[in-house]
Amino acid sequence: MPPSCAALAERLGLTILPEDQSLEAGSLCLYWKEDVLSLGRAGSREYPVAVDFVRALQQRRQGPELLIKAVTGNLSVKLAVIDATAGLGRDSAILLGRGLAVTMVEQNPVVAALLENAIDRLKLQDAEAAGRLSLNSADAADYLAQHRADVVYLDPMFAASGKSALAKKDMQLFQHLLGHGDEDSRLLDAALASAEYRVVVKRALKAPPLAGREPGVAIKGKAVRFDVYPLKSLKQLNA
Template sequence: MSRSKTSNSSAVTETIPLAIARGPLGDEHQARTLSLDLSLPYLGVVCPKDIRHASALLFLDESGLCLQVAGKGAPGPVRAEFVRGKMGYRREHGGGSGQLVARAVGLQKTRAGLHVLDATAGLGQDAFVLASLGCRVSLFERNPVIHALLTDGLARAALNTECAPIVARMTLHSGSSIGWLDRVAASCEEGAEETAADVVYLDPMFPHREKSALVKKEMQVFRTIVGDDDDSDDLLAAALSAARYRVVVKRPRKAPAINGPEPGTRIEGKSSRYDIYPVRALPPR
C-alpha cells in the first residue's frame, strides 16, 4: 500500500485504494449501506479532485453510483448507464441483430428466445444489447465493486419506461460464474434438462497494453480495481461444458485466443473480435 508524506514531515498518511463518498445530492443511506456491505471507509460529502488519501472512490451523485479515480487530472467517472449516452443511442440506433455481438451469439440464425449467460458481466453493456433484442440474460459479476455499479445502473434503468422491459429480461448474480457453470455441467451429465444456458458469453479483462492511450477509459479505471482475469482458461473450459449451442468469447482483435480448443469461426470488428465455439446447431429460423 502506498504512503505519502503530509506537510508535516514527521507525519505519514496512508493512501487507501478505495473509499465510499458522495456529492451533495448523493444518497447518504445508499452510501452508508455500500460502506457496510463492501467494508470500505465512508468519507461523507467530498469533491473527488480534492481527495489525496484515497486512490479511487465509489461516488454517489445526482446521476447515481460511479467509480471515480481521485485527485486532479483523473479521467471522468465510470458508471453503468443504459438510459442515456452511448447505450441510449445504441438502444435506439444500434442496428438490431446486425450488431457484431448479436451476430456472434447467433441471433440472425434463429428465432428462438435464447437464454444467454454473460459470465463476465462488467458494466453489462453487451448483456443489455442482447436483452434489447429479446434474449433472456443471466449476468454474473464477481467483483463486488463492479457488481455494485451494475446493480445501481440496472435499478436506474428499470425506472425508465423504454428500458424497463429490457431490464426485466436481465437477472444479475454475484460471485464467480465458474461454480454455476460446473454445477450445470454436472446436472447435464446426470440427465437433467433445461438447465444449461443456450449461449455462454465471455468478455474477460483485456490483456494489459503498455500504451495506455490505446485502452478505453473504462478499462484504465477498472484495472485499478479489478486487475486481470487470470482464470480465463478455466472459464472457457467450464463454459464449453455447460453451453447448449455455443460459447462466444470477446477478445482484442489482435490478441491470441484463450488457451483451449480453437474457435470454430471468428467475427472481427475494428478493435475487437468474437471467437465462436459451436457446440451444436442453433434452432432454425
C-alpha cells in the same frame, strides 16, 4: 443519504466520507450522487465511470452487429444468454437491446455494485427490459457449474494494449481495480459445459484464442473478434 448507500458501504467494507473530505489524489473511490453510483479517482478531472443501461438502450454502441451475429447467428431467436464476465455491462446492454434475456455474472464486488445500481435505475425507466436482465455477483466458473443457458458469452479481460472494448481511460481505471485473470481454461471449460448452443468469446483482434483453444468460427471486426465455439445448431430453436 439514501439508505442503500449506507447498506452498500457496509457490504463492501467502505467508509462513507462527506463530499468535502479530502482524499489522497488518485485514490480510487465510489461516488454516490442523485442515486447514481460511479467509480473514479479523487482529484481527477475525468468523470467517474457509471453503468447506464437506460442510455445504452437508447444509443446503441457502434459496431454491435458482430456481437449479435456471433451470439444469435443472425437468427431472430429469443435466447437466454449468460454474460459470464459482465464488466460494465456494455455487451449485456447490446444483447438486451435485441430482446434477449441476459444473466450477468461479475466477480468483482465493486463492479457488481455499479451494475446493480444501474439495474435499479433501469427498473424505474423500462420494466420490460429490466425483467430480462439479472445480476449475480460470483465467480463465473462457479456460477456456470450450477446454471445453464442457451449461449454463454465471455469477455474476461480488459486488454493490456492495443484497441480495447473500453475507452482508454475506463480501461486503465478497471485494470487497476481488477488485475488480470489467469484462469482462462477453467472458465472456458465451465462455459462449454453450461451452454446449450454455443460459447462466444470476445478477443482483441490479434490476441491468441482463450486458453489457446481454436474456435469453430471467428467473426472479425477492425479491432476485436468474436470466437464462436458451436455446440448445437441454433436453427433447432426455430424448428
